[in-house]
Amino acid sequence: MGRAAAPRRLADIGEWDQIADVVIVGFGGAGACAALEARSDGVDVLLLERMSGGGGTTALSTGQIYLGGGTGVQRACGFEDSTEDMFRYLMASCGPGVDEGKIRAFCDGCLEHFDWLVGHGMPFKESYYGEGSYTPTDDCLSYSGSELCHAYRDLARPAPRGHTVQQDGIEAGGQLMRSLIAAVEKSGARIQTDTLVESLVVDDERRVVGVVAKVDQREQRIGARGGIVLCAGGFINNKAMVERYAPLLRKCKFRAASDGDDGRGIRMGMGVGGAAIRMDVGCIVLPFTVPKKLVKGIFVNRQGQRFIDESLYQTVVGEAALLHENGEVFLIVDNEIFERPFPPTDLVAVEDTIEDLEKSMKLPDGSLQHTVAYYNEHAARAEDPLFHKQADCLQPLVKPPFAALDYTTDAALYTVFTMGGLHTTPSGQVLSADGEPIAGLYAAGRTTSGIAAQGYSSGLSIADATFFGRRAGASAARAQPR
Amino acid sequence: MGRAAAPRRLADIGEWDQIADVVIVGFGGAGACAALEARSDGVDVLLLERMSGGGGTTALSTGQIYLGGGTGVQRACGFEDSTEDMFRYLMASCGPGVDEGKIRAFCDGCLEHFDWLVGHGMPFKESYYGEGSYTPTDDCLSYSGSELCHAYRDLARPAPRGHTVQQDGIEAGGQLMRSLIAAVEKSGARIQTDTLVESLVVDDERRVVGVVAKVDQREQRIGARGGIVLCAGGFINNKAMVERYAPLLRKCKFRAASDGDDGRGIRMGMGVGGAAIRMDVGCIVLPFTVPKKLVKGIFVNRQGQRFIDESLYQTVVGEAALLHENGEVFLIVDNEIFERPFPPTDLVAVEDTIEDLEKSMKLPDGSLQHTVAYYNEHAARAEDPLFHKQADCLQPLVKPPFAALDYTTDAALYTVFTMGGLHTTPSGQVLSADGEPIAGLYAAGRTTSGIAAQGYSSGLSIADATFFGRRAGASAARAQPR
Structure with a gap:
């Protein structure tokens, strides 16, 4: 240099x-x-x-x-x-x-x-x-x-x-x-x-x-x-x-x-x-918001837990994903909201049930099932008691098949500057x-x-x-x- | 200076x-x-x-x-x-x-x-x-x-x-x-x-x-x-x-x-x-391990979720609690493992059921109940599929009353040096x-x-x-x- x-x-x-x-x-x-x-x-x-x-x-x-x-x-x-x-x-x-x-x-x-x-x-x-x-x-x-x-x-x-x-x-x-x-x-x-x-x-x-x-x-x-x-x-x-x-x-x-x-x-x-x-500070963009309806998905970590209000700006999500979750996060979507993201990333798994998706993703037994059930129950009432996601981004994930988009640092286009x-x-x-x-x-x-x-x-x-x-x-x- | x-x-x-x-x-x-x-x-x-x-x-x-x-x-x-x-x-x-x-x-x-x-x-x-x-x-x-x-x-x-x-x-x-x-x-x-x-x-x-x-x-x-x-x-x-x-x-x-x-x-x-x-780096000690059996408790955040293997060293727990959870964490214990911690901290709530504890802590409905039930189910088999806590620290939290110890930065003696x-x-x-x-x-x-x-x-x-x-x-x- x-x-x-x-x-x-x-x-x-x-x-x-x-x-x-x-x-x-x-x-x-x-x-x-x-x-x-x-x-x-x-x-x-x-x-x-x-x-x-x-x-x-x-x-x-x-x-x-x-x-x-x-x-x-x-x-x-x-x-x-x-x-x-x-x-x-x-x-x-x-x-x-x-x-x-x-x-x-x-x-x-x-x-x-x-x-x-x-x-x-x-x-x-x-x-x-x-x-x-x-x-x-x-x-x-x-x-x-x-x-x-x-x-x-x-x-x-x-x-x-x-x-x-x-x-x-x-x-x-x-x-x-x-x-x-x-x-x-x-x-x-x-x-x-x-x-x-x-x-x-x-x-x-x-x-x-x-x-x-x-x-x-x-x-x-x-x-x-x-x-x-x-x-x-x-x-x-x-x-x-x-x-x-x-x-x-x-x-x-x-x-x-x-x-x-x-x-x-x-x-x-x-x-x-x-x-x-x-x-130590970077601007860390996790680009998952194009097309816009992907924001209706939920991010989960390796524990199958949500960790953030997904409607927060993509730099805030990126910072949490990289710094708090070590860049190991996945966006869970159903067939209703799925479209190919831009920039593209991989599909980790596509399954007809959340239970099978959880298995394919090798998440702890029952973890994703609970997370999605809890989210869906409240999203149906336009509520998100965990993270207070914006109401117009709340929609139960119920239409199969279900997919996990790979937003780990290995797969997704995390974009960064200092x-x-x-x-x-x-x-x-x-x-x-x-x-x-x-x-x-x-x-x-x-x-x-x-x-x-x-x-x-x-x-x-x-x-x-x-x-x-x-x-x-x-x-x-x-x-x-x- | x-x-x-x-x-x-x-x-x-x-x-x-x-x-x-x-x-x-x-x-x-x-x-x-x-x-x-x-x-x-x-x-x-x-x-x-x-x-x-x-x-x-x-x-x-x-x-x-x-x-x-x-x-x-x-x-x-x-x-x-x-x-x-x-x-x-x-x-x-x-x-x-x-x-x-x-x-x-x-x-x-x-x-x-x-x-x-x-x-x-x-x-x-x-x-x-x-x-x-x-x-x-x-x-x-x-x-x-x-x-x-x-x-x-x-x-x-x-x-x-x-x-x-x-x-x-x-x-x-x-x-x-x-x-x-x-x-x-x-x-x-x-x-x-x-x-x-x-x-x-x-x-x-x-x-x-x-x-x-x-x-x-x-x-x-x-x-x-x-x-x-x-x-x-x-x-x-x-x-x-x-x-x-x-x-x-x-x-x-x-x-x-x-x-x-x-x-x-x-x-x-x-x-x-x-x-x-x-x-930016500090040594952040969250002193919750004296007496030792408190490690059998579980830490939860404002979402009522666990976020770490509690048997990790108290500096690692402290770093996660402060930097990832903004210093807003609570240790959940039952009567079996409870003792007054040293250094002391406050009790947020003591209740006969986890449901009541969740309410007293103003955690999202059902969140702590799920977390404890999931933990207990697996701890009974000496397993922790979420965080792989050491087996000798795993013990179902089942004996009432249940308590939440306040390990927020406002209450607990987070200890720090650069x-x-x-x-x-x-x-x-x-x-x-x-x-x-x-x-x-x-x-x-x-x-x-x-x-x-x-x-x-x-x-x-x-x-x-x-x-x-x-x-x-x-x-x-x-x-x-x-």
Whole structure:
């Protein structure tokens, strides 16, 4: 993965090959927004990207941004929302260990941020998609979290807050980044691709004052008058780091990240004394909700027991399945609700009775029979005394044949990226283990621990990247020049 | 908690007030053993302790050390054990994310280490205690992990490996430290107490070359020719750090650590680019096994379901209860097995039938009734198809009245300390985020992530402290002097 942690000394650097007010490392969603905001302050911005063009992990994403409080799209689609409802939902769902300062800042600034994104060319259709979190159509708004679930619906008035950029297909991240890249190009920020930043440069007072990059096999020494902003993604593609910090995440089949997510930004920050926090946390998606009626099935573990409200968001189900059940879970369905899931997974067994299904699955005698009987008895009355699953997802499983879908980590497409990273203030300053700013160093996006310290609703990562990317860029632009 | 992370520059230090070959920060179990081993190499050792005497968290402990492979005590008590059985057990139980290098080194060196401890005055009685992990008597050997449980017993031949230093009462850590302190005093190591190390000192090549300490309100600058060894404990008594890295641990009532466990050693290491890993992990003890027959009860969660083999070690049960069940669990007992637990906890309800108990506990209708009926049916045949609890802990719960003991975090004495810390090699060198040594810096004990990356058997922390403390001390002693 290459070294990144050890900084270089300014005294050993000699002359800078080039210099800018703000140097941004990584041209994904966070880096683009940092550049735009820094440029709006009129400073000289240099954006460095290791690949041959901007995009990063944001470009590979579904292009969904978690936004609320009453955005134009929410209002046009007839959904009421408020800053405080969003705040309460995020505070309750993004923990344990939420960063209240970040959630407060994000909620308070969310409407302005939506308008800013629109103003920078982000296309949002004024339409609602009710079939799931990810929109295969060009629609915008969808529920992308657990807002409607028992655990949250009485704490905060539910509203759909997933805002997907307008583009057909579930990979709208490309369109999102095309918009941002066009805006950055127009902004006058200097963009330098094929530039792998290899280390930070610190002066004798431990202030971060530049970077050393590899360009065409040669070192380039780049100074920053104001600050460096690390927007270099997470670390899910660095096996050694995942093993060291979050070993269970390695069981997930699909890493939702660009190759560049090798933890380089985090390691550079750590090398100058930045604290990396919540490095155990991942966003773990267990994709079982397409087609939507599969949510009427029930998840069971190796004991044939249910363990969760299946109507909770697929990241919450994924976290419980992987971390609490060691990734050994099965979705039980009957013929009424069965359809081939997308993404596909295996059928463990199909049988005419639950008793036979239990046997085929080698579950303890009687365990699944009890679980299904208990569930059915209450589901018939639209009740779920164990987990309070949403009423419209409750339906007795009575029509044979019955099947068990394999949602173990060996079979299913558990999708993962890392959520831990550098500890930053809401304004983007990187903090030390004592909680004090590292002079000259800023960060945003998945290089940091963000809005969702743990529990994840879709769209929060691009919200982090774009919202706090802007703030980090602005802070670096306004930093006292050396 | 005071600052510790930012290092001082050698160039700003001027003259050292004193200098030694090896400077050790913290005089608990790890620091003592580091000092002894460094002294055995004939170098000049200075041991710094913030309190007025040695002891640290080790002195507050049960004085139990996890040792095996066929120690003198194991053999005298008639237990067979082998290095490979211990290795297999630790590899299987100390994960996920085990550090195989540390476990290999520890197992290979364990018999020598036992003899070394005896040689340094550690009293071990050649006796076995069969009533539990902690010995209220002056006995030595006990099962202090999950060796006999279904999950491990076929992987590795079980043997008791908890070796408690001879002293009446469950707090034998005092005796353990008295032995070590006497040995250190005899060794010729210089001991300086009432000395709070406030920061590391680095030279222009980022080598750690000394510390700055506060003594009598004045700064003392202390140089190290060979290396610095951080043996300053964990961070459970630093609220901000626990909130930042391991927020669920804050729910535990009792922090098993000295006041000095404020993460200072870890923060100093991070400040010079050392990587702190597995910072989310805690040793979480749910003390429900005294008197021993309470293990014949069954734990249920808010759904009235069992969730674990109750005969697993109390740290494994504690981890599942806190991390998977949010600390909301109850122990169901009947009149046959009930006794007042030690430490005490509340009774949620006592009823003549399980149905009434279920109602009093406000569990979902029928849930506890099914759980107990299913358990009883199989326990009568010495079977536990759900979790494979040890046969001698299986007994139908049939004699009224029935009770639920409150093992929620609000009521019970969940006992906790942190397991994450600096990433070190088996020889004690502190590693950067790239996995490269930080020159001049060593660490051991709970300042590091150790033998148990996660799953914990009692005695592993003092094993870590003493075994890897020795190695860190030896490495620092043999480091090329500057």
